[in-house]
Amino acid sequence: MTETTIGLDAFSEPETEENKTSTPIKKPVKAHELAKKQRDISIAEFFEKNRHLLGFDNKRKALLTTVKEAVDNSLDACDESGILPELEIVMTEMDNERFRISIEDNGPGIVKAQIPKIFAKLLYGSKFHSLRQSRGQQGIGISASVMYGHLTTGRPARIMSKIGVNHPAHYYELKIDTQKNKPAIVKDEEREWSKEHGTKIEIDLEGSYLKGSQSVDEYLKETAIINPHATIIYVNPKGEQIIFPRASEKLPYQPAEIKPHPYGVELGILMKMLAWTKEKNVRFFLQREFSRVGNKSAMEILEKAFILPTAKPARVNRESAEKMIEAIRSTKIMMPPTNCISPIGAELLEKGLKKEVNAEFYTSITRPPSVYRGNPFIIEAALAYGGTLQSEGSIQILRFANKVPLLYQQGACAVTDSIGKTAWRSYGLSQSGSNIPQGPCTVLVHIASVWVPFTSEAKEAIAHYPEIKKEIKLALQEIGRNLYKYVGKKRRVHDELQKRSYIEKYIPSVAEALKELLQYSDVEEKNVIALLGELLEKHRGEVEDVSFDKTKNVEYDEELAKIGKEEVEEEKDESGNEQDS
Amino acid sequence: MNQVTNKIVEKAKDIYENIKKKNKPELKSPIRALSNVRYDNDEGFFELNGSMKSRTLSASTVKTFAQTLKMMSLSKDLIETDDIATKREAYYVSKNWGDARFKEQTESDTVMDDVEAMFTVNREQLGFIPEEKGGEIAGRLIVVDKSPDTGKEIRIDCTKFGSGAYSIPSSVEELKFETNAKFILAIETAGMFQRLVKHNYWKKANCILISMGGVPTRACRRFIRRLSDNLKLPVLVFTDGDPYGFLNIYRTLKVGSGNAAHINKYFCVPQAKFIGITPQDIIDYKLPSHPLKDVDIKRIKDGIKNDPFVQHHKKWKRALRQLMEMKVRAEQQALAKHGLNFVISNYLPEKIKKPETWLD
Numbered sequence: 050m051t052e053t054t055i056g057l058d059a060f061s062e063p064e065t066e067e068n069k070t071s072t073p074i075k076k077p078v079k080a081h082e083l084a085k086k087q088r089d090i091s092i093a094e095f096f097e098k099n100r101h102l103l104g105f106d107n108k109r110k111a112l113l114t115t116v117k118e119a120v121d122n123s124l125d126a127c128d129e130s131g132i133l134p135e136l137e138i139v140m141t142e143m144d145n146e147r148f149r150i151s152i153e154d155n156g157p158g159i160v161k162a163q164i165p166k167i168f169a170k171l172l173y174g175s176k177f178h179s180l181r182q183s184r185g186q187q188g189i190g191i192s193a194s195v196m197y198g199h200l201t202t203g204r205p206a207r208i209m210s211k212i213g214v215n216h217p218a219h220y221y222e223l224k225i226d227t228q229k230n231k232p233a234i235v236k237d238e239e240r241e242w243s244k245e246h247g248t249k250i251e252i253d254l255e256g257s258y259l260k261g262s263q264s265v266d267e268y269l270k271e272t273a274i275i276n277p278h279a280t281i282i283y284v285n286p287k288g289e290q291i292i293f294p295r296a297s298e299k300l301p302y303q304p305a306e307i308k309p310h311p312y313g314v315e316l317g318i319l320m321k322m323l324a325w326t327k328e329k330n331v332r333f334f335l336q337r338e339f340s341r342v343g344n345k346s347a348m349e350i351l352e353k354a355f356i357l358p359t360a361k362p363a364r365v366n367r368e369s370a371e372k373m374i375e376a377i378r379s380t381k382i383m384m385p386p387t388n389c390i391s392p393i394g395a396e397l398l399e400k401g402l403k404k405e406v407n408a409e410f411y412t413s414i415t416r417p418p419s420v421y422r423g424n425p426f427i428i429e430a431a432l433a434y435g436g437t438l439q440s441e442g443s444i445q446i447l448r449f450a451n452k453v454p455l456l457y458q459q460g461a462c463a464v465t466d467s468i469g470k471t472a473w474r475s476y477g478l479s480q481s482g483s484n485i486p487q488g489p490c491t492v493l494v495h496i497a498s499v500w501v502p503f504t505s506e507a508k509e510a511i512a513h514y515p516e517i518k519k520e521i522k523l524a525l526q527e528i529g530r531n532l533y534k535y536v537g538k539k540r541r542v543h544d545e546l547q548k549r550s551y552i553e554k555y556i557p558s559v560a561e562a563l564k565e566l567l568q569y570s571d572v573e574e575k576n577v578i579a580l581l582g583e584l585l586e587k588h589r590g591e592v593e594d595v596s597f598d599k600t601k602n603v604e605y606d607e608e609l610a611k612i613g614k615e616e617v618e619e620e621k622d623e624s625g626n627e628q629d630s
Numbered sequence: 631m632n633q634v635t636n637k638i639v640e641k642a643k644d645i646y647e648n649i650k651k652k653n654k655p656e657l658k659s660p661i662r663a664l665s666n667v668r669y670d671n672d673e674g675f676f677e678l679n680g681s682m683k684s685r686t687l688s689a690s691t692v693k694t695f696a697q698t699l700k701m702m703s704l705s706k707d708l709i710e711t712d713d714i715a716t717k718r719e720a721y722y723v724s725k726n727w728g729d730a731r732f733k734e735q736t737e738s739d740t741v742m743d744d745v746e747a748m749f750t751v752n753r754e755q756l757g758f759i760p761e762e763k764g765g766e767i768a769g770r771l772i773v774v775d776k777s778p779d780t781g782k783e784i785r786i787d788c789t790k791f792g793s794g795a796y797s798i799p800s801s802v803e804e805l806k807f808e809t810n811a812k813f814i815l816a817i818e819t820a821g822m823f824q825r826l827v828k829h830n831y832w833k834k835a836n837c838i839l840i841s842m843g844g845v846p847t848r849a850c851r852r853f854i855r856r857l858s859d860n861l862k863l864p865v866l867v868f869t870d871g872d873p874y875g876f877l878n879i880y881r882t883l884k885v886g887s888g889n890a891a892h893i894n895k896y897f898c899v900p901q902a903k904f905i906g907i908t909p910q911d912i913i914d915y916k917l918p919s920h921p922l923k924d925v926d927i928k929r930i931k932d933g934i935k936n937d938p939f940v941q942h943h944k945k946w947k948r949a950l951r952q953l954m955e956m957k958v959r960a961e962q963q964a965l966a967k968h969g970l971n972f973v974i975s976n977y978l979p980e981k982i983k984k985p986e987t988w989l990d
Contacts, residue, residue, distance in 0.1 A: 567643060
């Protein structure tokens with residue numbers, strides 16, 4: 050390396066360049082010349098170039114991601130304010146591959162000052178710093194949609210929000226200044242809106258509308274199944290209106306917000322918390338900024354980390370913070386409280402599944418809360434078997450995280466992995482190795498947590514934490530055992546019926562053979578048949594009817610079940626093409 | 631009515647009476663498996679232990695019950711009309727039985743074996759005959775048979791088949807024999823038999839050659855047994871040096887099989903001796919060999935552990951262990967390494983002279 054070349058070019062072997070006499074010698078780039086090109090890359094700019102990380106890898110997915118982010122936000126806002134949600138989603142095809150999506154909710158509305166930041170600044174939101182179960186987590190989603198819409202159509206997003214009867218509705222047209230990660234306000238005005246309160250967002254974007262298992266239709270259907278307290282009205286680009294009416298008037302349990310548990314904290318976050326805290330000393334800091342840390346455990350941690358309890362949090366340096374982390378790991382601290390989680394409940398889960406599939410047998414379970422890295426979580430699972438379900442091929446898997454359906458990346462998900470690693474053969478399904486089992490079965494798994502770990506920002510697959518996988522497996526084993534009981538009963542009844550038909554089938558042959566051997570009369574042959582019938586059927590009682598009655602499941606909604614099952618003509622996959630654009 | 635039809639009718643009556651009394655009728659037959667045989671040291675063959683398989687009429691047995699009774703009826707018919715049916719034919723006859731018909735011949739064979747065991751007779755006595763050929767004979771032997779149409783005596787000279795051979799018929803009970811040969815040599819493969827016939831080995835050694843073609847059929851076993859019993863001839867067995875030759879071919883010929891345990895008494899040749907190829911021969915004659923296959927190893931282990939015959943014969947146990955350690959097997963034809971006719975000029979004469987190299 051020569052002294053004059055610095056920067057990235059330093060690694061491109063200048064020696065070999067010089068040795069090649071036939072090629073002109075490349076002039077070394079001077080450091081200050083390079084410096085001209087070096088500047089801050091804003092987060093917005095980064096995501097503009099890496100949109101696949103946020104779920105915009107292809108045109109079809111862009112529509113889904115946009116609807117999903119808006120719907121997630123609306124439902125979260127309604128749940129937090131104790132409002133039964135009513136959502137209206139309209140998707141219109143404006144031009145070839147150009148869509149207008151509008152999502153309107155009856156949520157609490159957003160105060161004027163916040164609107165631009167929420168919709169046009171990445172990583173801004175209420176959820177990132179709090180530990181409470183919610184659909185959105187990072188504060189990226191909706192602003193990324195706004196950015197994508199602007200990027201592909203050049204048009205700003207239009208937002209209207211109203212917080213109450215006596216307040217005006219605020220109307221904004223917004224873009225994102227991608228260099229500064231700052232909202233660029235195109236229009237800001239007050240408007241009349243007949244709605245009492247709520248928010249409406251309209252985004253124009255490039256997309257591609259296809260039906261099928263990864264469509265907006267399917268996403269909204271699954272959302273309705275898992276959120277029975279919401280009414281969703283949806284008009285798809287074909288002009289078909291689908292209404293998913295509210296199935297339960299009961300508001301879901303309002304999860305409490307909790308302080309982070311020390312077991313889940315990492316060095317960087319700890320240092321940030323130390324810098325930001327208003328507590329006077331580290332002892333109070335530990336006790337008040339974390340859950341489950343009392344005076345005793347706080348003192349124990351500080352003693353182990355050689356930090357004075359009276360030390361100012363802001364004065365704790367990196368080394369001490371590192372020691373603090375070690376001390377936390379070796380100190381016994383009570384597991385976090387679990388009232389911060391709101392499961393759907395086994396009963397509602399089963400009810401939702403009954404809407405979607407017409408099966409013979411349903412079972413569901415909500416596991417007791419568990420903890421991974423200091424984050425409490427609950428696994429719920431439900432299973433449907435038989436009936437109209439297809440017996441050929443792999444079972445159907447429905448995955449949900451904090452009441453949000455997961456439609457992509459099934460193979461990479463901890464749920465799928467855990468299903469494969471459960472021994473379904475002993476529960477009556479066929480399975481080879483650790484693959485997805487085969488049979489007429491639909492399995493639904495829901496994880497509820499204050500922080501659902503995803504494998505990527507697009508929130509498509511749940512990360513493989515051993516604690517989570519263990520809980521999923523336990524839930525699956527429990528519903529598996531119930532399945533086994535049912536399949537066993539069905540088999541016994543089937544065997545019994547088979548035996549009865551056997552008796553009827555073969556008794557005449559026995560009587561006939563005896564007649565040939567003993568040469569008795571035809572009358573006697575009939576007599577023997579009657580005697581044998583009596584002899585064999587004496588001890589057989591009534592048989593329970595386990596045959597499938599497709600009208601028995603009153604919850605089943607045939608029209609709903611069809612959504613998302615349409616044949617997709619051709620999957621348009623443009624991922625990869627746009628990454629470097 | 632002969633003895634067998636009597637037995638059949640008696641059994642049918644018993645069943646009928648039970649039904650009349652509203653009792654569930656039962657069919658009993660001995661379990662036909664290696665686990666239910668013991669080696670009878672005095673008689674020298676596998677004999678049945680007492681274990682019986684009892685089939686009480688119930689929903690799950692009603693099908694086989696019906697089939698067994700129909701099979702008994704067919705047998706009675708055959709005996710009364712002095713006819714015979716092959717196992718395959720019996721299977722086709724069952725196609726008239728309505729729901730009780732057999733789907734596969736294996737099913738009808740099993741029911742036939744059960745009936746056979748139930749009455750402890752052999753299937754020829756029930757009017758059923760196997761399709762398989764019984765083996766081939768060449769050498770100094772005259773078989774006295776009867777012509778099927780005239781009933782006249784026919785004398786068959788087994789020296790007069792040239793390069794061909796006499797086939798053992800499926801029923802050998804009525805045959806008579808004349809010979810001045812000194813011993814019988816039973817050979818596993820047709821190839822080796824051909825070689826010995828071609829070079830007139832039977833003339834040189836003054837013997838009767840029998841090709842078993844793998845595991846000997848019942849007819850072949852019965853033929854060798856009667857021949858040996860009637861004329862007091864020793865029986866020498868010559869197979870490949872592998873577990874199949876030892877445990878399937880030789881063991882079945884000498885003491886019978888588990889499956890046919892109820893009739894082994896008639897279908898074994900306790901006087902048979904094994905002359906080769908022994909594991910020691912592979913070493914002594916430096917025979918080219920192949921590694922033991924997984925099935926071979928399994929067969930050896932199984933034989934040492936479960937075969938009552940092996941357990942009674944220490945020499946065999948040692949030989950099997952020896953083969954297991956050598957990890958190889960050798961075919962009869964491997965002797966060709968020392969010249970095509972080495973088997974005739976050296977191997978057989980040497981082995982026959984030294985009974986101490988045989989296995990019992």
